[in-house]
Amino acid sequence: MATTAPPTTDTRRPPRAPVSAVRQLLRLTRTELTLFHRYRTALYMAFMPLVLLLPAFTMPEAEVAPGILNRAYLVSGLPVLSAMTLAVLHMPNVYAARREMMILKRFRVSGVPPAALFGATGVAVFAITVAISVLVGGLMAARFDTLPSDPLLLLLAVMLTTAIVSMLGLVFTNLARNAESAQMISMVPFLLFIAISGTFVPPDLMPAPVANALSYLPMLPAIDIARSAYFGLDTFGGVEGATSATGLDLWVAAAPSLLVLLVWLGIATYLLRFFRWDPRQAD
Template sequence: MTAVALRQMGTLFRVEWRLFHRIRSNYVFVLVIPLLLLLGMRFVQEQMDLAAHGLSAGPVMVATAAGILLIFSLYSSVTGLYVARREELVLKRLRTGEVADPVILAGGASLYVAIAVAQIVVVTAVLSVMFGVAPRQAPAALLGLVTGVVLMTAMAAATAALCRTVESVMVATLPAIFVLPMIAGIYIPREVLPDNLGDILAYAPLSGTIDLVRSGWTAELGLAGIVTRVLVDLVWAGLFAWVAAKRFRWEPRT
C-alpha cells in the first residue's frame, strides 16, 4: 500500500472517529458488549463437559470471545456503516476524487477494526488472567486475528451490497449473527460435535480464525495446520471480496 493510500485511510479514520465521538452512546456499545460477554461466557461454557473432549475452558473461551467480537463489533457495524454512508451519498462523493475504491472501504472500516481489535485484546487478557492461561503460540493467534478482520470486513462489504436501506441491514446480517457462531465453533467447539460434522464445519467461514486463536493459547496446531486454516479464511475472504466487487453499489437505488 502506497504512502498516499495510507494518508487517505488515515483521513477517513479521523472523519469516522469524529462522527463516532459525536454520539456519546457509542461508548456504551464499546464498553457494554465486552462486559456482557465476560459475564455470560463462563456460565455458558460451564454447561459443557469440555474436559471430556480434551478441551480447556480458558483457551476455548478466548477463541469464543474473539469470534463473537469479530461478528458483532466488526461485521455488523461495518455493514451498517457502508449502507449508511451510501445512503448519505458519502461514498459517491469520495469516488469523484482520487481515492481508490478499496481505500474508501478500508478507510471507512478502519475505526471499527481498531475498536474490535482493542476489545479482543482486553477481553482475552482478562480471560487469560481469570483462567490462569497464557499464550503459548502467539503468532498463530495474531494470524487468526488478522485473517478474521480481513474476512469479516470483506463479508460486511458483500452483505452491504445486498442491502437497499439502513433498515434492511438488521435482516441481512441475521444469518451471520445467528448461524455463523453455530457452525464456526464459536458457541459450541467442533470437538463436541459428531466427528464427520466437525470435520466438515472446519471449512466454514471463521472456523480457521477460531482454531488459530485457540491454538495461540494451546499450541495445538503445527505449521501445516496453521497454513491450512489461514488459507481457508483467505479463500472465504476472497469470495466475499469478489461478490462485493461485482455487486457493491456506491449510491442509493433510484
C-alpha cells in the first residue's frame, strides 16, 4: 500500500534586514562610551584642560573688558580646549591600537560604514566634552556669577571643534606604527593647537600679521566664538574695544569665524579619505 510523504516545511529563517547606519552609529557610540569609562588614560586626557584652572585662580585679578575678569576670560575657553585635547590625544591612540590589532580591518570587511565607526568615537568625545563644559559652566556660575549668554552658539563651537580635530586626529594615525608611538606623535599637534589658540598669548599681544594668520586656523576662531558666546560680546576683533552683541547680532559677528570652521571641517573630511586601515609592516 502506497504512503504519501508528509509535506515538508521550509525551516530556514528569513534574511535579516540590514542594520541602518544610524543604528550602527548608536550601538557603536554606546560601546565607545563604555570603553572610554574603562580606559583610564582617556579619562586623564579628558580632564587635562582643567589644569588651566590653576593659573586662572592664581593670577592677579584684573579686568580685560568692562565687567569681565581675566580669570573668567581664561576659563571661558575651556569647553573648546577640552574638545580639542580629548579629540587630538584620544583618537590617534585608540585607532592606532585598533588598527594594530586588526580590529579596523574586521570592521571594514564586515560592512560597517566608516561614517558610523568614526562618528561613534566622535560622538563619544563630544558627549564627554559636553559633560566637562557643564562642569566648567557650573564653576563659572559659582565663582564668577556668569552663565553663557548664547549656549547654542557655544555648543556649536564645541561641536565643530570636536568634529574637525577628531578627523585630523584620525589622519595623524597614519604617522604612527602602534599605540605607543601614537601617544608621542599626538603631543605635537596638541601643543601646536594650544599655541595657535590664543590661550596663553592673547591675539591682542601678537603682531597683527600673526594674529591675522591664526584667525584662518581652526583653534583661534573656535575660542573666540566660545568667549563671545559666554559674555555676549563681540570679541572677534580682540577683547580691547569689544562691544555688546546678543541674539542675531552675535551670530552675525561670529559668521566669519563659523565660516572658517566650516572650511576646516571640509578640509578634515577630505583628508580622512587617506586614512590607512591596515597596520604598517615592519621595514
